[in-house]
Amino acid sequence: MRVVTSGSAYLDIDAYACCIAYAELLNCQGVAARAVSGAPLxxxxxxxxxxxxDSLDDYLPTAMDEFVLVDVSDYHHFDPLVVLDRVVEVIDHHPGYEQYWAQRLGSAADIQxxxxxxxxxxxxxxxxxxxPKISQQSAALLATAILDNTLNFTGQMTTAQDVQAYAVLARLASLSADWPxxxxxxCQAAVGSDIAAALAADLKQMKPESGLPQIFAQMTVWDADILLQRHRSTINRWMAEQGDDWLLNxxxxxxxxxxxxAPAEVSQAKLDHLLPLDWQAGLAVRKPSMLxxxxxxxxxxxxxxGAPNTIVQ
Incomplete structure (x- = not known):
């Protein structure tokens, strides 16, 4: 069995879509596979x-199973069910571990x-x-993951391949022109319905070497101004409970x-070292958006x- 899985902290739409769609592809090719994860969505x-x-398959791997990792290559963040020595393939777009996996897996490591x-x-x-055999569900998941990870094709890491893939997948999934x-x-409605849970589900503890605030949360919504008007005090209170040095993107x-x-001056200073920002009452706006x-x-x-294990997935 090939167990297709991802990171340990949570599954975002990219990891979730990749697990499901790649397991489907392997099964189409005659390789028994399951999309498995214990991480929350x-x-x-x-x-x-x-x-x-609200979860993926909770299958428990056996000693004979192999693992495929998608949307993650930092082995410090793998789902706990993964046995490192039985990882046979890695598909990821985060930098930092290209050489490690190239040495272990050769061409089976696709990190780009x-x-x-x-x-x-x-x-x-x-x-x-x-x-032609991909399910409409998998096509919709992959297409939507591309939208999310490219910030609707405005992100700096967007490539022509992303744009082309979305066009094909949107057609196969019969997505409407206003789907983005x-x-x-x-997504904004889901965030607003439980702001604390949304923050917790995309929160990273950054290492000191990263040069970024120690606690870093990120959320993508349609209209950030409306969300901040309604929930800023709750966000500030909840994030402050996690620590003094924090940032929400x-x-x-x-x-x-x-x-x-980022209300704390120490947190603002870390961002100022990387970007020209104008802070007003703990808030700075950057155009275009950044991930x-x-x-x-x-x-x-x-x-x-200075070390690859500072990379966050």
């Missing part, structure tokens, strides 16, 4: 895209700078000439900006990160 996966409720890991899974379906807006509005798709919320992994890349370029 975060607010990037709206209810109508969930396959089996691209907007979404979902695009890499799409490429496997395409290369196998099996796209529908999707991000649904609230990405607003509608107006293509990142709202950085956490893009800030980490800036940290790498600035010489903040």
């Amino acid at each position: 975060n607010a990037s996966i709206p209810q109508r895209l969930k396959v089996n409720g 700078p691209i907007g979404a890991a979902a695009t890499q899974v799409f490429q496997r379906w395409d290369k196998a000439d099996l796209l 807006e529908q999707y991000f509005i649904e 609230l990405i607003s798709i509608r107006d293509r900006k990142s709202c950085f919320l 956490r992994k893009e800030l980490l890349k800036l940290g790498l370029c600035a010489g903040h990160q």
Whole structure:
């Protein structure tokens, strides 16, 4: 059995879509596979895209099973069920572990700078000439994961491959032209319904070497201004309970900006070292929007990160 899984902290839409769609592809190719994870789903996966409720398959691997890792390559963050010596394939778009996996797996390690890991899974379906057999559900998941991870094609890591993959998958999934807006509005509704849970489901503890605030949360919504108007006090209170040095990157798709919320001067100073920002009452706005992994890349370029295990998935 090939167990297709991802990280330990949570599953976002990219990891979730990749697990499901790649397991489906392997089964189409005659390789028994299951999409498995014990991690909670975060607010990037709206209810109508969930396959089996609020979790993936809870299958317990046997000593004979092999593992495929998608949307993660840092072995410090693998799902606890993974046995490192039995990992046979890695599909990821986060930097930091390319050499490690190339030495272990050779060409079975596909780690490339691209907007979404979902695009890499799409490429496997395409290369196998099996796209006509992909389920509408998997096509919709992969397409939506591309939207999310490229910030509706405005993110700096967006590639032509991402754009092409979305066009094909959206057609196969019969997605409407306004699906991007529908999707991000649904994500915002999910975030607003339980702001604390949404923050907890995309919260990372950063290592000191990263040069970033110690506690880093990120959420993508349609209209960040509305969310902040309604929930800023709750966000401030909940994040402060996690520690003094914190940052929320609230990405607003509608107006293509990142709202950085960081009340502490020590947290603001870390961002100021990477970007020119104007802080007003603990809030700074950056256009165009940026992802956490893009800030980490800036940290790498600035010489903040000296070891690969500082990379966050």
